[in-house]
Amino acid sequence: MNDGQERVILAVHVRGLDGMCVGCRAWWSRLAPYPCWQVEWATSRQARTITARFLGGVR
Numbered sequence: 001m002n003d004g005q006e007r008v009i010l011a012v013h014v015r016g017l018d019g020m021c022v023g024c025r026a027w028w029s030r031l032a033p034y035p036c037w038q039v040e041w042a043t044s045r046q047a048r049t050i051t052a053r054f055l056g057g058v059r
């Protein structure tokens with residue numbers, strides 16, 4: 001139900017110059033190769049939301 005959550009994650013978790021996720025380093029001081037699992041989660045959630053909206057519009 002929280003629609004903005006994915007957008008926040010995608011805004012923070014961006015690719016750094018070294019190919020690592022900036023958001024993971026800033027939030028948890030953790031090095032993770034981009035795209036990290038948070039980005040994967042957010043993009044899959046967004047895709048599902050878009051699909052649901054599309055199907056809802058057709059009906």
Ligand SMILES: [Zn+2]
Pocket residue numbers: 013014021022023024025032036037038039
């Ligand atoms: Zn990240």
